[in-house]
Amino acid sequence: MAAIPRSADVASPQAALADMSVSARRLNRWIGLVVIGLILAPLLAVAGGAAWLRTIAVAEGRARLAEVLAMTAHHTDTVFQVNGEIARQVALAAEDLGAEALRLDARLHGRLSEMAARHAHVTAIAVTDRDGRVLVHSGAFPAPDEARLVLPDLAGLVAGGWQAVALTPPRHDPVAGVVAFGLAVPRFEAGRVAGAVVVETATDYLQHAYGGLAPVSDFVVGWIDRKGWVLSRRPRLDEPVRLDRATGHLRALAAGATEGQFEETSPIDGVRRLFAWRELAHWPVVVMVGGGRSGLATAHDRVALAFGLALLGAAGAIGALAFALRRAAGRHAALVECVIEADAARRKAEDRLHQAQKLEAVGLLTGGVAHDFNNLLAILMGCTESLQARHPDDRALRETTDMMIVTIERGARLTADLLSFARKQMLFPVACDVSRQIAGSRTLLAKAAGEANQLVFDLAPVPLPVRVDPAHLDACLINLVSNAHDVIERDGRIVVRTRLRVIGPEEAADGLAPGEYAVIDVEDNGRGMPREVAARAFEPFFTTKALGRGTGLGLAMVYGFAQQSGGTALIESQPGRGTRVSVLLPVTKDALPAMPPRLERPPERLAVHVLLVDDDPTVRHVMAESLKSLGATVSEAADAAEARARIAAELPGLLVTDVVMPGDMNGYELAAWARRGGRRLPVLLISGFAGSQLPETLADAEGIAFLPKPIARADLAAAIAGLLKQQGDAPNGAAAQGQPAPA
Ligand SMILES: Nc1ncnc2c1ncn2[C@@H]1O[C@H](COP(=O)(O)OP(=O)(O)OP(=O)(O)O)[C@@H](O)[C@H]1O
Numbered sequence: 148m149a150a151i152p153r154s155a156d157v158a159s160p161q162a163a164l165a166d167m168s169v170s171a172r173r174l175n176r177w178i179g180l181v182v183i184g185l186i187l188a189p190l191l192a193v194a195g196g197a198a199w200l201r202t203i204a205v206a207e208g209r210a211r212l213a214e215v216l217a218m219t220a221h222h223t224d225t226v227f228q229v230n231g232e233i234a235r236q237v238a239l240a241a242e243d244l245g246a247e248a249l250r251l252d253a254r255l256h257g258r259l260s261e262m263a264a265r266h267a268h269v270t271a272i273a274v275t276d277r278d279g280r281v282l283v284h285s286g287a288f289p290a291p292d293e294a295r296l297v298l299p300d301l302a303g304l305v306a307g308g309w310q311a312v313a314l315t316p317p318r319h320d321p322v323a324g325v326v327a328f329g330l331a332v333p334r335f336e337a338g339r340v341a342g343a344v345v346v347e348t349a350t351d352y353l354q355h356a357y358g359g360l361a362p363v364s365d366f367v368v369g370w371i372d373r374k375g376w377v378l379s380r381r382p383r384l385d386e387p388v389r390l391d392r393a394t395g396h397l398r399a400l401a402a403g404a405t406e407g408q409f410e411e412t413s414p415i416d417g418v419r420r421l422f423a424w425r426e427l428a429h430w431p432v433v434v435m436v437g438g439g440r441s442g443l444a445t446a447h448d449r450v451a452l453a454f455g456l457a458l459l460g461a462a463g464a465i466g467a468l469a470f471a472l473r474r475a476a477g478r479h480a481a482l483v484e485c486v487i488e489a490d491a492a493r494r495k496a497e498d499r500l501h502q503a504q505k506l507e508a509v510g511l512l513t514g515g516v517a518h519d520f521n522n523l524l525a526i527l528m529g530c531t532e533s534l535q536a537r538h539p540d541d542r543a544l545r546e547t548t549d550m551m552i553v554t555i556e557r558g559a560r561l562t563a564d565l566l567s568f569a570r571k572q573m574l575f576p577v578a579c580d581v582s583r584q585i586a587g588s589r590t591l592l593a594k595a596a597g598e599a600n601q602l603v604f605d606l607a608p609v610p611l612p613v614r615v616d617p618a619h620l621d622a623c624l625i626n627l628v629s630n631a632h633d634v635i636e637r638d639g640r641i642v643v644r645t646r647l648r649v650i651g652p653e654e655a656a657d658g659l660a661p662g663e664y665a666v667i668d669v670e671d672n673g674r675g676m677p678r679e680v681a682a683r684a685f686e687p688f689f690t691t692k693a694l695g696r697g698t699g700l701g702l703a704m705v706y707g708f709a710q711q712s713g714g715t716a717l718i719e720s721q722p723g724r725g726t727r728v729s730v731l732l733p734v735t736k737d738a739l740p741a742m743p744p745r746l747e748r749p750p751e752r753l754a755v756h757v758l759l760v761d762d763d764p765t766v767r768h769v770m771a772e773s774l775k776s777l778g779a780t781v782s783e784a785a786d787a788a789e790a791r792a793r794i795a796a797e798l799p800g801l802l803v804t805d806v807v808m809p810g811d812m813n814g815y816e817l818a819a820w821a822r823r824g825g826r827r828l829p830v831l832l833i834s835g836f837a838g839s840q841l842p843e844t845l846a847d848a849e850g851i852a853f854l855p856k857p858i859a860r861a862d863l864a865a866a867i868a869g870l871l872k873q874q875g876d877a878p879n880g881a882a883a884q885g886q887p888a889p890a
């Protein structure tokens with residue numbers, strides 16, 4: 148046989164729900180962490196990687212600049228070597244020729260033109276006298292009279308020896324028509340300096356030579372002399388420019404360096420660049436190359452930007468996904484919590500229903516038993532009393548019968564409590580103020596509380612009108628106060644409080660309709676009840692008292708009374724701290740009477756004709772005997788049909804009828820029938836089992852009274868006397884006696 152899984156192996160649904168709630172919250176937290184991780188980790192990686200790549204890119208850019216510098220330096224060296232060589236050859240060719248001979252030397256001019264044409268960097272070659280007047284020029288023959296060039300200090304050049312050369316700063320060459328710088332060597336006549344040979348290169352030469360070259364962005368290349376004059380540059384210059392002494396390389400040169408790198412914002416075009424420079428070994432010229440610092444890493448930056456954007460997009464997508472996930476997880480958690488709450492509420496409601504059903508079932512049983520028991524007690528009471536009446540002088544019999552009557556009365560109280568719990572007690576509700584009613588019972592309650600305990604009344608200052616049976620309300624309070632008395636060990640304090648409580652639609656549990664309720668709290672500082680005791684305290688016969696000490700009917704009566712009056716009773720208790728039992732009674736709109744009604748003392752003898760209706764012949768017989776012993780004349784009927792016939796025939800002065808009867812009418816209906824059309828036939832209803840409260844039509848009517856079985860003779864006499872007194876007080880009281888029976 149396959150094994151059946153044991154329920155213990157399966158977690159309870161509540162535990163599973165609680166588990167789900169915890170895991171949903173945990174999931175939510177995890178999603179948050181994972182998302183932060185998913186976004187943060189790549190972001191940090193990319194940022195770190197980007198920074199690293201950028202350093203690499205800048206280093207690569209620097210290396211590239213260094214390469215370009217080396218290349219350019221080599222090229223420049225060649226250019227200056229060529230220019231120097233040309234200058235020296237021309238100086239040799241022109242040596243010892245007079246100024247006028249030179250001016251007319253077409254051959255020399257042709258040679259200069261040819262030399263200049265052969266070298267792209269040579270813009271012009273000129274031979275001058277000591278003052279710079281142009282004697283021969285590669286660009287024109289004969290040279291224009293007025294053409295002059297600015298010469299360097301020739302004496303200084305001579306001192307430098309045959310190899311000595313000097314650079315002339317960029318100037319406008321009037322013959323060539325361009326701005327150019329020159330390389331000058333001295334020219335001799337008979338051993339004396341007679342002028343100079345100048346080989347010129349246009350300042351925009353580098354623009355032509357390097358125009359298409361762009362190894363880095365914002366690329367710049369230039370030749371600069373020791374004084375800071377920019378001899379040639381790419382990008383080209385429109386005007387000759389002399390750099391400030393503070394420029395990076397000039398400062399370094401002054402400090403003795405011959406090469407280096409520096410970063411500076413160019414005073415020429417305002418672009419920030421990284422520069423590499425070197426002074427040529429044989430020429431007083433600095434070669435400089437530069438590139439935009441950001442440009443050095445531009446490509447890399449673009450890649451990084453693209454990555455960043457892609458990452459941002461991915462982060463956004465992940466964020467959106469996580470948001471959706473977290474929302475879903477949050478909803479899931481909320482749902483689970485909702486289910487848990489609903490489940491708890493359902494279980495509470497189930498518990499309450501179960502409790503109510505249990506009390507109902509017990510009530511049904513006890514109600515039935517009490518009813519039959521009451522009938523038996525009624526017979527016993529009647530018989531005992533008639534026995535006593537028949538032998539008034541037998542003392543021994545009197546003692547025994549008195550004991551019997553006391554016992555019967557105890558039995559009657561017990562059944563009354565049972566009926567109360569079963570909500571089958573006959574109640575005579577009247578409109579009364581709860582606080583006033585309680586104030587009227589102070590002495591009774593003080594007795595129940597006991598002398599050792601402090602009894603405090605905290606009564607609402609405003610009237611709390613309710614419709615209850617005052618006698619039962621008293622009994623109820625006495626039960627509660629004596630319970631408190633029984634659980635107090637020392638320094639007892641019992642508080643009886645009244646207050647108003649409004650129950651809204653959302654609170655309307657426990658079968659209570661929404662509305663206003665008068666609440667009576669009986670609070671003590673006794674030992675309190677454990678949960679399991681509180682859960683069962685309203686059950687009849689539930690007691691924690693020793694055998695024979697408690698019936699367990701006190702709270703059952705309170706509960707039944709409260710329920711029957713349209714309210715309920717609640718227990719709040721903390722073991723070791725105390726207990727509060729609250730009785731909730733619906734507030735009524737009925738006007739409060741000035742004074743509660745009181746019963747009159749019975750007269751000596753009753754001179755009235757009574758029609759007695761009861762289906763139980765024994766009960767009827769006993770009752771009839773009692774009535775007769777009080778002086779009444781009695782005729783009997785077994786059911787309502789017979790009763791109606793007798794009422795019509797005999798015109799009785801009082802109708803005494805059982806409530807529960809077989810046949811076409813019960814006692815209430817018979818009473819209503821007998822009092823139709825405003826007839827005021829007094830009616831005494833008797834029952835061991837009322838079934839419910841008096842019907843609306845009879846509840847407050849004058850001339851109607853109720854007695855629960857078993858009935859002591861004195862109570863019977865008092866009740867009838869009360870009815871007859873009311874009858875006599877009434878303006879048409881006389882007419883009631885012997886009135887014609889209704890049709
Ligand atoms: N104020 C209270 N403090 C603590 N426990 C209480 C209190 N009132 C009632 N109880 C508990 O509830 C049980 C039932 O109370 P209930 O009044 O119905 O019967 P009882 O007091 O035991 O018997 P009886 O009322 O006949 O003396 C009590 O036995 C007691 O355990």
Ligand SMILES: [Mg+2]
Nearest residue numbers: 626630701702
């Ligand atoms: Mg009690």
